[in-house]
Amino acid sequence: MAKRSDTQGRLDDAARAGWLYYVAGRTQDEIAAAMGISRQTAQRLVSLAVAERLIKVRLDHPISVCLELGERLREKFDLQHAEVVPSDPLGASSTVGIAEAGAAEIERWLKRPDPIIIAVGTGRTLKAAVDQLPPMECPQHRIVSLTGNIGPDGSAAFYNVIFSMADAIKARHFPMPLPVLCSSVEERATLHDQALVRSTLALGAQADATFVGIGELGVDGPLCVDGFLARDEMLRLIERGATGEICGWIYDRQGRLLDNDVNERVASVPIPSRETSRVIGLAQGKRKWPAIKAALTGRLLNGIITDESTAAHLLGD
Amino acid sequence: MAKRSDTQGRLDDAARAGWLYYVAGRTQDEIAAAMGISRQTAQRLVSLAVAERLIKVRLDHPISVCLELGERLREKFDLQHAEVVPSDPLGASSTVGIAEAGAAEIERWLKRPDPIIIAVGTGRTLKAAVDQLPPMECPQHRIVSLTGNIGPDGSAAFYNVIFSMADAIKARHFPMPLPVLCSSVEERATLHDQALVRSTLALGAQADATFVGIGELGVDGPLCVDGFLARDEMLRLIERGATGEICGWIYDRQGRLLDNDVNERVASVPIPSRETSRVIGLAQGKRKWPAIKAALTGRLLNGIITDESTAAHLLGD
DNA sequence: TTTGCTCATGGGCAATTACTCAACATTACC
DNA sequence: GGTAATGTTGAGTAATTGCCCATGAGCAAA
Numbered sequence: 001m002a003k004r005s006d007t008q009g010r011l012d013d014a015a016r017a018g019w020l021y022y023v024a025g026r027t028q029d030e031i032a033a034a035m036g037i038s039r040q041t042a043q044r045l046v047s048l049a050v051a052e053r054l055i056k057v058r059l060d061h062p063i064s065v066c067l068e069l070g071e072r073l074r075e076k077f078d079l080q081h082a083e084v085v086p087s088d089p090l091g092a093s094s095t096v097g098i099a100e101a102g103a104a105e106i107e108r109w110l111k112r113p114d115p116i117i118i119a120v121g122t123g124r125t126l127k128a129a130v131d132q133l134p135p136m137e138c139p140q141h142r143i144v145s146l147t148g149n150i151g152p153d154g155s156a157a158f159y160n161v162i163f164s165m166a167d168a169i170k171a172r173h174f175p176m177p178l179p180v181l182c183s184s185v186e187e188r189a190t191l192h193d194q195a196l197v198r199s200t201l202a203l204g205a206q207a208d209a210t211f212v213g214i215g216e217l218g219v220d221g222p223l224c225v226d227g228f229l230a231r232d233e234m235l236r237l238i239e240r241g242a243t244g245e246i247c248g249w250i251y252d253r254q255g256r257l258l259d260n261d262v263n264e265r266v267a268s269v270p271i272p273s274r275e276t277s278r279v280i281g282l283a284q285g286k287r288k289w290p291a292i293k294a295a296l297t298g299r300l301l302n303g304i305i306t307d308e309s310t311a312a313h314l315l316g317d
Numbered sequence: 318m319a320k321r322s323d324t325q326g327r328l329d330d331a332a333r334a335g336w337l338y339y340v341a342g343r344t345q346d347e348i349a350a351a352m353g354i355s356r357q358t359a360q361r362l363v364s365l366a367v368a369e370r371l372i373k374v375r376l377d378h379p380i381s382v383c384l385e386l387g388e389r390l391r392e393k394f395d396l397q398h399a400e401v402v403p404s405d406p407l408g409a410s411s412t413v414g415i416a417e418a419g420a421a422e423i424e425r426w427l428k429r430p431d432p433i434i435i436a437v438g439t440g441r442t443l444k445a446a447v448d449q450l451p452p453m454e455c456p457q458h459r460i461v462s463l464t465g466n467i468g469p470d471g472s473a474a475f476y477n478v479i480f481s482m483a484d485a486i487k488a489r490h491f492p493m494p495l496p497v498l499c500s501s502v503e504e505r506a507t508l509h510d511q512a513l514v515r516s517t518l519a520l521g522a523q524a525d526a527t528f529v530g531i532g533e534l535g536v537d538g539p540l541c542v543d544g545f546l547a548r549d550e551m552l553r554l555i556e557r558g559a560t561g562e563i564c565g566w567i568y569d570r571q572g573r574l575l576d577n578d579v580n581e582r583v584a585s586v587p588i589p590s591r592e593t594s595r596v597i598g599l600a601q602g603k604r605k606w607p608a609i610k611a612a613l614t615g616r617l618l619n620g621i622i623t624d625e626s627t628a629a630h631l632l633g634d
Numbered sequence: 635t636t637t638g639c640t641c642a643t644g645g646g647c648a649a650t651t652a653c654t655c656a657a658c659a660t661t662a663c664c
Numbered sequence: 665g666g667t668a669a670t671g672t673t674g675a676g677t678a679a680t681t682g683c684c685c686a687t688g689a690g691c692a693a694a
Contacts, residue, residue, distance in 0.1 A: 015378035016403050022374040024405040024413050027650065040674060043651065054378040057339040060451045061332035061371050064340070071341065108353030327642095344680065355644055360681065 010045075011052065017042055018049030062086055069311040073304060076315060077296040080278055081105075081303035084311045087284075101305050102129030102211065102282045107136070109209045110169060115140040116208040119272060121247040122147045122159050122180075123213025123222065125282045130161045130168070138171040144203045146212070146247045146269040148178035153227065174200045178267040180248055181228050185264045192267070204269035207277045212301075214283035215245040216291040223248075229262070237262060244291025246271060246281065246300060253290070255298015274302045284310045327362075328369065334359055335366030339374075373449060375417055386628040390621060393632060394613040397595055398422075398620035401628045404601075415622050419446030419528065419599045422622065424453070426526045427486060432457040433525040436589060438564040439464045439476050439497075440530025440539060442599045447478045447485070455488040461520045463529070463564045463586040465495035470544065491517050495584040497565055498545050502581045509584070521586030524594045529618075531600035532562045533608040540565075546579070554579060561608025563588060563598065563617060570607070572615015591619045601627045 013035070020031045032042040049055050066084040073082035083105065085097035106129065109118055118141060120126060145162035166173045178197060182188040191197060215222045217238055223229045223245060229237075240260065241252040247268040250258050257263060272279060280303030283292050293314055295301050306314075334352065337343045343351070349359040366372050383401040390399035400422065402414040423446065426435060435458060437443065462479040483490045495514060499505040508514060532539045534555055540546045540562060546554075557577065558569040565583040567575050574580060589596060597620030600609050610631055612618050623631075 011378065012380050012382065015376060015380045018378075019376045019380075019403050019414070020405065023376060023417055026405070029650080038674060039651090041672085043653095044672085047652080049376075049378075052378075054376055056375045056377050058373045058375070058451065059332060059336050059340060059366075059371055060373060061328070061336075063329055063332040064336055067333060067336045067340070104353075111353055346680080356681090357644055357683095358642080360683095361642080364682080 010048070011054070014045045014048040014052065015054050017045035018055050021046045021049075022055055066308055066311075069308060069315065072315050073296075073306075073311055077304075078299070079296070079302050079304060081280055082311075083305045085305070085307050087308040087310075097307055098125065098282050098284055098305050099128035099132050102126070102280075103132030105280065105305065106130070106133060106209075106211060110136055110138050110141060110171075113140065115142070117142045117144060117203060117206050119144050119146050119204050119207035119210040119269070119277070120161050120165060121145075121210070121212030121268075122161060123215060123282075124159055125284075126211060126213045127159050127161045127164060129211070129282055130164045133165065133168040136169050138169055141169075141171045142174065142203065143169065143171055144174040144200060144207065144269075145176045146204050146210070146271070148176045148180045148267045150177075150179040151227070159222075159226070174203055176200055176267070176269070180267060181262070182265045182267050188265060188267055201269050205272060207272045210272045210277050210279040212246050212271070212279065212281050214281045214288055214291050214295055216288045217242050217244060217250070218287075220287075221245075233262070243294045244288070246295060251294060251298060251300065253294050253297075255294045255296070255300050271300060274299060278303050280305060282306075286310075286313075289313050327365070328371070331362045331366040331369060332371050334362035335372045338363045338366075339372055370448065373417075373451065375421060383625060383628075386625060386632065389632050390613075390628055394621075395616070396613070396619050396621060398597055398622075399628075400622045402622070402624050404625040404627075414624055415442060415599050415601050416445035416449050418622050419443070419597075420449035422597065423447070423450060423526075423528060427453055427455050427458060427488075430457070432459070434459045434461060434520060434523050436461050436463050436521050436524035436527040436586070436594070437478050437482060438462075438527075438529030438585075439478060440532060440599075441476055442601075443528060443530045444476050444478045444481060446528070446599060447481045450482065450485040453486050455486055458486075458488045459491065459520065460486065460488055461491040461517060461524065461586075462493045463521050463527070463588070465493045465497045465584045467494075467496040468543070476539075476543070491520055493517055493584070493586070497584060498579070499582045499584050505582055505584055518586050522589060524589045527589045527594050527596040529563050529588070529596065529598050531598045531605055531608050531612055533605045534559050534561060534567070535604075537604075538562075550579070560611045561605070563612060568611060568615060568617065570611050570614075572611045572613070572617050588617060591616055595620055597622060599623075603627075603630075606630050 017031050017035065020026045021028065028042045028046060029039050032039040035042065066086060069084040070082040073079060083101050085101045109116065120143065143162060143165055145160060147160060149160040162173055162175050178191050182191060192201060217234065219231050219234055224231060224234050237250060242250045242258055243253045244251055248266040249268065249271060250263055252258055279301050281295060281301040282305045284307040289310060292310065296304065334348050337348045345356050345359045345363065349356040352359065380403060383403060386401040387399040390396060400418050402418050405413055426433065437460065460479060460482060462477065464477065466473055466477040479490055479492050495508055499508060509518060534551065536548050536551055541548060541551050554567060559567045559575055560570045561568055564585040566585065566588060567580055569575055596618050598612060598618045599622045601624040606627060609627060613621065
């Protein structure tokens with residue numbers, strides 16, 4: 001072998017080394033011996049082959065599309081965590097898939113041996129996820145609800161998930177003994193000043209991981225369906241740009257919290273800081289697209305669990 | 318995480334881990350942390366992904382030496398297609414390398430939008446190539462087997478590749494519901510006269526691309542090892558000049574089909590015309606050298622995929 | 635219920651691979 | 665012809681990976 005300096009010959013060698021390594025499955029020592037070079041050089045050729053993209057790896061599994069979408073979501077919206085599950089082509093259920101994925105992620109946090117604080121919001125999707133959790137003993141952790149558990153008619157709010165979670169997970173849990181929406185700013189101030197509530201608020205602010213649903217606005221959205229807002233209030237909000245809500249906090253197309261009379265009455269703990277907490281939203285479905293996009297755009301979340309078609313939309317334009 | 322015992326979920330995890338490792342370039346420690354499992358488990362998932370062939374590595378770089386050998390092969394034997402892959406110096410496997418290259422070539426044909434007919438022979442090398450094919454939807458093409466799929470003992474012939482191909486490629490496929498070798502000329506005539514078989518025979522003759530293995534003769538060759546021919550029959554054939562076989566058709570040193578009682582009983586479709594079909598052989602290895610050389614000399618093929626050392630030998634003298 | 639089997643798990647350890655550094659060679663430029 | 669810039673090499677070392685083993689969970693047969 002004459003001149004080793006020419007690029008062509010070097011790429012040839014890289015290809016050959018890469019072939020022996022990846023296709024033939026030889027070790028770099030064997031490659032070095034076969035090609036009459038040192039092991040280090042063999043290693044360099046192999047990594048050159050990778051760097052020059054001579055080696056193409058393909059994953060033949062439906063999951064690969066989802067992983068790629070997740071990667072792109074992470075990049076585009078500067079997320080810490082993005083998980084994409086295959087879309088149910090029939091679109092039958094709004095929770096199939098992401099419930100399991102959400103449960104798996106919650107479980108990963110719960111499995112940690114060091115004590116952490118997990119905050120949960122509300123909503124059908126999150127409830128479905130929590131229902132997938134296996135029984136676990138986690139005395140070291142604390143679980144706190146971000147939203148009140150008293151519905152508009154005074155009954156227990158059905159989609160408050162912390163109680164479902166407490167059924168499965170043996171850990172201290174902290175509900176919010178409040179209505180979801182107070183009747184006035186003053187009432188909220190009074191309620192939030194109770195010792196019990198204050199400690200829950202403080203706990204929520206320290207959450208290490210936060211799981212929330214994302215609600216779309218509209219007369220068929222959860223806020224109306226569950227009776228928290230009347231039709232005309234909702235329509236007025238939408239007129240003023242309201243696009244989605246997380247834990248009752250209503251935000252616009254850019255994901256900015258609206259400054260209006262509804263947000264002033266929301267009793268929920270503020271969404272924990274995205275600096276100190278992993279705030280993961282669970283949502284999918286065409287109806288929620290604008291709400292999800294706005295939440296990500298406004299950095300209300302730094303984690304998302306969604307499905308393929310939603311991810312594709314979020315990346316689409 | 319619900320059921321961790323189910324195979325499907327495990328393969329999903331394996332795909333995830335494999336993707337993170339090979340595509341995203343993460344270390345196994347990072348994967349373990351991300352998936353909430355131990356490093357050892359992550360390692361197991363990665364190697365499972367490899368073992369289950371979820372991960373396919375391909376080298377996209379024509380090494381100039383191989384290119385040159387291919388060029389000279391094309392010229393010397395008047396071939397339409399010649400592809401040479403690097404030789405594994407340890408020569409451990411007889412299919413490593415050309416399987417990937419063969420799969421890539423098959424894939425190129427399958428990707429064509431216009432409907433074509435692809436014929437396949439049999440053999441270990443071809444089987445290995447077909448196993449490398451990614452799932453594809455090709456409703457426009459038809460795939461036909463040149464060889465029967467019933468083994469000498471009546472069971473399904475293991476190295477009949479059309480079924481493996483049907484697993485990956487969604488296209489109409491046409492097996493040959495026949496033994497590989499008939500018991501007599503008369504039986505072959507009868508069998509070939511069946512309507513189903515006649516249409517398959519006709520289809521094979523029209524093949525646009527044909528992929529076949531090349532078998533060497535000898536008591537260790539595939540015909541004997543797989544039980545199609547007895548030792549003494551084989552020895553008698555060799556005495557009479559038999560050098561190799563393609564789809565069971567036995568030929569001599571010049572690549573001329575032998576006129577004997579074995580060829581009279583071969584149930585296979587005749588090798589498609591080299592005028593109208595691209596007939597590509599996949600073979601490498603010293604033991605096959607005479608068989609390959611004869612096949613090329615006799616123009617039984619107009620395409621070859623082989624390895625460096627074989628190519629060098631074919632050009633050598 | 636018990637027994638025996640299979641298989642996933644995590645720890646430990648050896649093999650393998652990636653990276654850093656300093657020396658040397660080659661090329662480009664003055 | 666000298667000199668700087670660039671790139672390559674081997675040695676050493678840190679990081680990563682592959683494999684074996686003991687353990688325990690899950691499951692089917694006894």
